[in-house]
Amino acid sequence: MEGRKRRCAWAFALLLALLLALLAANLSIGSVRVGADELRDALRARGAVETLGRVVWTLRLPRLLAAALLGGALAVSGFLLQTFFANPIAGPFVLGISSGAKLTVALMLIAALACGRTPGSAAMIGAAFCGSMLAMGFILLVSARVRNLSLLVVCGVMVGYICNAVTELVVTFADDANIVNLHNWSMGSFSGVRWSNVRVIAWVTLAGTALSFLLSKPMSAYQLGEGYAQNMGVNLRRFRLELILLSSVLSACVTAFAGPISFVGVAAPHLMKSLFRTAKPIVMIPACFLGGAAFCLLCDLLARTLFAPTELSISSVTAVFGAPIVIWMLLKRKAA
Amino acid sequence: MDDIILHTKDLAVGYGGQAVLRDVTFSVRRGEIMTLIGPNGAGKSTILKTLARQLSPVAGCVYLGGEDLAPMHGNALARQLAIVTTERPRAELMTCADVVATGRYPYTGRLGVLSPADRDAVADVMALVHVTELSGRDFSRVSDGQRQRVMLARAVCQEPDVLLLDEPTSFLDVRYRVDFLTTLRALAREKRIAVVMSLHELDCAERISDTVLCVRAGAVDRVGRPEEVFTGDYIEALYGMEPGSYRAFFGGAGDRRFFQNRACESFPCHGGVDEADFNCLFCFCPLYALGERCGGSFHYTEKGVKSCVDCAFPHRRENYERVLARWPELSALAKGKDHGV
Numbered sequence: 001m002e003g004r005k006r007r008c009a010w011a012f013a014l015l016l017a018l019l020l021a022l023l024a025a026n027l028s029i030g031s032v033r034v035g036a037d038e039l040r041d042a043l044r045a046r047g048a049v050e051t052l053g054r055v056v057w058t059l060r061l062p063r064l065l066a067a068a069l070l071g072g073a074l075a076v077s078g079f080l081l082q083t084f085f086a087n088p089i090a091g092p093f094v095l096g097i098s099s100g101a102k103l104t105v106a107l108m109l110i111a112a113l114a115c116g117r118t119p120g121s122a123a124m125i126g127a128a129f130c131g132s133m134l135a136m137g138f139i140l141l142v143s144a145r146v147r148n149l150s151l152l153v154v155c156g157v158m159v160g161y162i163c164n165a166v167t168e169l170v171v172t173f174a175d176d177a178n179i180v181n182l183h184n185w186s187m188g189s190f191s192g193v194r195w196s197n198v199r200v201i202a203w204v205t206l207a208g209t210a211l212s213f214l215l216s217k218p219m220s221a222y223q224l225g226e227g228y229a230q231n232m233g234v235n236l237r238r239f240r241l242e243l244i245l246l247s248s249v250l251s252a253c254v255t256a257f258a259g260p261i262s263f264v265g266v267a268a269p270h271l272m273k274s275l276f277r278t279a280k281p282i283v284m285i286p287a288c289f290l291g292g293a294a295f296c297l298l299c300d301l302l303a304r305t306l307f308a309p310t311e312l313s314i315s316s317v318t319a320v321f322g323a324p325i326v327i328w329m330l331l332k333r334k335a336a
Numbered sequence: 337m338d339d340i341i342l343h344t345k346d347l348a349v350g351y352g353g354q355a356v357l358r359d360v361t362f363s364v365r366r367g368e369i370m371t372l373i374g375p376n377g378a379g380k381s382t383i384l385k386t387l388a389r390q391l392s393p394v395a396g397c398v399y400l401g402g403e404d405l406a407p408m409h410g411n412a413l414a415r416q417l418a419i420v421t422t423e424r425p426r427a428e429l430m431t432c433a434d435v436v437a438t439g440r441y442p443y444t445g446r447l448g449v450l451s452p453a454d455r456d457a458v459a460d461v462m463a464l465v466h467v468t469e470l471s472g473r474d475f476s477r478v479s480d481g482q483r484q485r486v487m488l489a490r491a492v493c494q495e496p497d498v499l500l501l502d503e504p505t506s507f508l509d510v511r512y513r514v515d516f517l518t519t520l521r522a523l524a525r526e527k528r529i530a531v532v533m534s535l536h537e538l539d540c541a542e543r544i545s546d547t548v549l550c551v552r553a554g555a556v557d558r559v560g561r562p563e564e565v566f567t568g569d570y571i572e573a574l575y576g577m578e579p580g581s582y583r584a585f586f587g588g589a590g591d592r593r594f595f596q597n598r599a600c601e602s603f604p605c606h607g608g609v610d611e612a613d614f615n616c617l618f619c620f621c622p623l624y625a626l627g628e629r630c631g632g633s634f635h636y637t638e639k640g641v642k643s644c645v646d647c648a649f650p651h652r653r654e655n656y657e658r659v660l661a662r663w664p665e666l667s668a669l670a671k672g673k674d675h676g677v
């Protein structure tokens with residue numbers, strides 16, 4: 001018991017240190033290298049004057065905050081879905097929920113731009129949430145019919161493909177001026193996040209994570225199985241609804257601002273489980289949030305710097321790290 | 337009468353408003369064990385699910401401690417009623433102690449953090465069910481028998497008045513089965529828990545139950561003490577078998593309660609003794625292992641099996657209790673022999 005507590009404390013410390021290091025790296029590394037002194041000045045001046053300060057304050061800081069918050073939200077959303085489906089490879093991207101959100105956001109964007117308006121953060125999240133719920137509804141219908149978990153994942157991937165195809169189609173027929181923007185967004189990227197966005201992102205992701213944390217008790221009961229959870233006094237219907245809504249809101253928020261980001265929702269919780277050697281929600285939810293944040297910061301750093309000045313889409317970087325983890329998990333499951 | 341903790345009234349159970357079983361009426365007292373027997377698909381699990389409120393009754397009521405089950409608050413119910421289901425718990429990265437600790441769920445606060453008192457309760461129950469040595473083991477890596485014990489400990493940790501178990505011994509070999517049921521009986525008596533369970537092993541049901549409830553073809557067929565239920569050809573009738581076929585396989589006749597093992601390679605090893613005289617301990621003679629010192633006369637067959645001629649404990653039914661009463665002494669003797677004393 002004591003050993004386990006020590007492990008948790010140690011893992012959290014490690015995670016925090018990693019996160020801080022990545023935050024600092026993300027601030028200073030880029031097309032312009034920013035030293036520690038300059039960084040301090042820039043942060044103090046809040047980007048008031050020099051170019052360097054402006055780069056840090058208006059470009060890098062919001063971007064890295066968004067990457068951290070959204071990465072955390074994705075990981076928590078993935079963990080909620082994994083609990084719900086009792087399947088370690090469930091996640092918003094794998095189940096096609098991100099793609100559903102992407103489709104509705106694309107439709108909304110095109111409609112709004114056609115009317116000559118730029119939609120606000122709330123509208124983006126709202127549209128993404130509708131798409132998430134649609135895709136989720138379909139997945140739930142499928143899961144009521146088939147108990148086979150691999151089949152569920154295959155269905156999710158198919159939903160993802162269909163949504164992507166429709167999105168591509170819509171983007172193709174959009175106005176030329178919007179195509180570039182839409183295309184960048186639909187590939188997934190943290191670029192172009194503004195301070196006003198960060199504020200909304202922080203509210204939604206932190207509130208969503210906090211609410212998920214409050215669900216950690218029924219979640220731990222649910223991990224044993226439905227029958228046992230019900231016997232322990234969990235109101236199953238309400239609990240399931242809460243789980244679905246929270247995971248959808250979290251992943252919708254990500255898709256609305258950064259497009260679909262692959263595999264973070266599966267890879268980060270898995271890495272955290274291995275690091276903490278527990279699946280207890282009360283530990284896993286904060287751990288997933290921190291882990292997802294660190295994971296996305298690292299991936300965003302690589303996406304920005306690897307082939308600078310060309311920027312990679314964030315999804316292609318997360319896939320390179322995340323997909324092998326998923327494959328390894330599938331193989332391990334098969335073996336067990 | 338106030339000892340009755342669980343009873344039903346005109347209960348009909350089933351799925352989606354369609355009754356599978358009607359007129360399920362029974363009552364269970366604290367410290368008693370009621371066993372549900374009957375063919376597959378007769379509705380034993382449906383009754384258990386209804387009692388656990390996983391299904392709502394099609395008609396009638398279930399009363400827990402005299403109170404209607406239906407409007408009870410989830411947490412209040414959890415403190416009075418615990419289950420062990422056939423569901424294989426998917427406990428990822430959980431030790432056996434973690435799994436047992438989930439039984440404290442109804443007693444913990446908003447975030448489910450265990451208090452020192454909860455931890456003590458977990459340790460106590462684990463000792464009681466003899467799983468203390470499994471505490472730190474990964475739950476997904478223990479054997480079926482150990483897993484069932486851990487799940488029993490988890491349920492007891494909930495400090496219930498009523499314990500429901502759905503076929504708890506199905507995957508267990510005979511040793512674990514006897515182990516499990518012995519522990520269960522001791523728990524029921526000691527903690528005054530009413531136990532309702534379904535069993536497929538009729539011999540076990542006969543020995544462990546205070547009440548047996550027989551379920552057949554849409555109705556409860558019989559409720560009563562084991563000796564009232566296991567009579568004549570009733571078992572064959574209950575399971576829709578040819579009359580006499582159960583006994584033809586397992587042996588015994590009339591109202592005999594114990595079965596001969598006709599499948600044994602040495603059957604009948606008690607050559608020359610009237611069959612009616614040794615129906616019970618036929619293959620489990622407690623003196624058998626004592627060899628020379630059992631006190632009776634015997635010879636060894638060609639297969640090297642001890643064949644009793646004049647038994648020191650004639651295996652009559654009425655002697656069974658006497659043998660069991662002397663069992664600790666006899667088994668100590670047998671162990672002494674093993675160690676060459």
